[in-house]
Amino acid sequence: MPEYAVDRLVLLPDDIDLSRSPLAGHIDAETYVLGAFNPALTRLPSGNLCMFVRIAEALRKPISDGHVHAIRWQGSEGGTGGYVLDAWPLDLVDTADPRKFMMRGGGWKVMALTSLSWILPVELTPDGLEVVAIHYDKAIAPQGSYQCYGVEDARVSKVGDRWQMTTCSVSPERHSTTLYSSDNGLDYAFEGIVLDHQNKDMLIFEGLVGGQYWAQTRPLGDLYFAYPPGSEWRAGPSINLATSPDALHWKPHLQPGIRPHAATIATARMGGGTPPILTNEGWLTLWHGVEPSGIVGIYRTYWSLLDRDNPTKVIRTQHSPLLEANPDLTRPIEHQMYLRDVVFTTGIADGGDHYIVASGEADLACRITYIPKSVFAAG
Template identity: 75%
Template sequence: MSFTVDRLVFGPRDVDLSRSPLASKLGAETYVLGAFNPGMTRLPNGNLLLMVRVAEALRTPIAGGHIHAIRSEGDGYVLDAWPLDFVDTSDPRKFMMRGGGWKVMALTSLSWLLPVELSADGRGVVAVHYDRAVTPRAPYQCYGVEDARISRVGGRYLMTTCSVSPERHSTTLYSSEDAIDWMLEGIVLDHQNKDMLIFEGLIGDKHWAQTRPLGDLYFAYPPGSEWRAGPSINLASSPDALHWKPFDKPGIRPHSATVATARMGGGAPPVLTDDGWLSLWHGVEPLGVVGIYRTYWSLLDRDDPSQVVRSSHGPLIEPAPALTEPLKDLMYIDNVVFTTGIADAGDHYIVASGEADLACRITHVPKTVFA
């Protein structure tokens, strides 16, 4: 698909590590593995704000027969060492512990969120607010804060993030009056429920959200079903955005007719249009270690978001190797575009994505695409 604007606006080389929250606290050299998956919203001044996930990794993670991981502890950061013969390092983003009877992993980086202010059209950076970075603050965030999604509901900004720790892989909520100063509200969804997207508006008198619980076991649909068993997009509602009840009906599910969306999850927070709630989501086609990530869209009924009004069968946004060509020396995976934000811009939407788990991509998508 051809877009009027489709570019990378922020990447690893744009991060000043001398202003990182880890600077002078670790005793080891780090680098930016990726600056990607940005939550996005429009600020009161009209500019756009990206909350960029900065994955900061050790320059030399393997030393002395061990691989090391960064962990937040108190007001500082420490290194944990794991024997190499105890781990599998085939995925550059993480390493898996061998044995134990179930999957246990650690990360090769620690993530924090960097506020990056863009012009109103999203074409360029206006300011980078290092002094407002969102960093681990609680034990359940000791391995990092990841993948922000921002919704504005009733003049209040709500930001969901994934918080990572040995305790749990949970969804946490932040709130703000101006999208610059964020208050941690705490855990709102428990272990391995990722990609929580709060609808930008109430349905009835309740907040609604898309969720995506993960697991190692899924029950098969009956033979001949149009649906495929596996990770899907569920729904939940809340009276206050803090206490969430899963909705009885399923949300968006992978179709059995294609493997392109065999695994799926939420992308940008749903926004209300004349035809219903516009939901951008990601589908993952199995391939190699990571798979191919693409962005798709669905329109959901304005009163019952479990009902899909219409949906795309082809991808809206696909991985773009030409965009990352100038960064090819920094790349460690490919075939990934991961949409995380949307903003109204009149006759088009401004869509924010992470490209190749490396950089932030801005795409202008005409509204006529969804007609």
């Protein structure tokens, strides 16, 4: 991986005040910040940057009295809600992954989470390197049964004069993509569910193409059909495309988007990272590739340049990673580490001769990297 002039952690779990969490006072159990990570990034009208950070709030002692416990939002008849704890007998679950536990039996995969996530706006200086304010009063938290297990992994795109934020909402009902919008980049209104069932990493292009909104999506499943022998593509999760007249109603595009390449196992699974931004050459998109390894895999960041008028066409890309996990960054918080080999890039902003790129590092902290624009140039 190249070395970059600026590459640092700007927000750590210990920076978060859980006394101001949406969960505070709702459950009779101690919680802690399992991770403050996967930040969306946008520039506000003031010139400051703003991250929208996923806060994974977990029980300090999830296992007690022979049960593992999960936090769940629960609504009430009056339209308000609170948080409750559910208990599952240990002999019914597999707790090998620190982020979740799997239910045994049943004939298909069923899981619950060891934490509940909500989205916290964190305002930064224009260079993205210092925290100006943490806006606890503007946090985005569960508000319906469709997100009773949390709101995860925001991505923010500015299209015209409005900001569009996609999030992943988690519940037993569905694993859906929910949309929020804003006219100032900081205060967001809920617009509804826009994609259903395990369609993750939805990224709205920062601009219209042919008068339409475009987005990258990533449907998941347990079954994929093989490409023919000798194909340049590998079967598995890929980045698809969709279009919409209004950012609310989406239609999958007939042509595929970015697919796993047969030449490398490092991107055997892939998904969107940063909202595509328009450059002089086309749409620049940063995305993640996952190399199978252990329970979680090795997450790295890659890039592709898409045709400005036909984003199904990849103009240029590279097999070598743009970003990898950096153990030097997390060494001061080694005592909080529970995952390794994970960088998950989720935000990008223009910084002049470079891009300011925001990532989640080790599902634990927020990382800012300055990547020169020359990295993406031809030749």
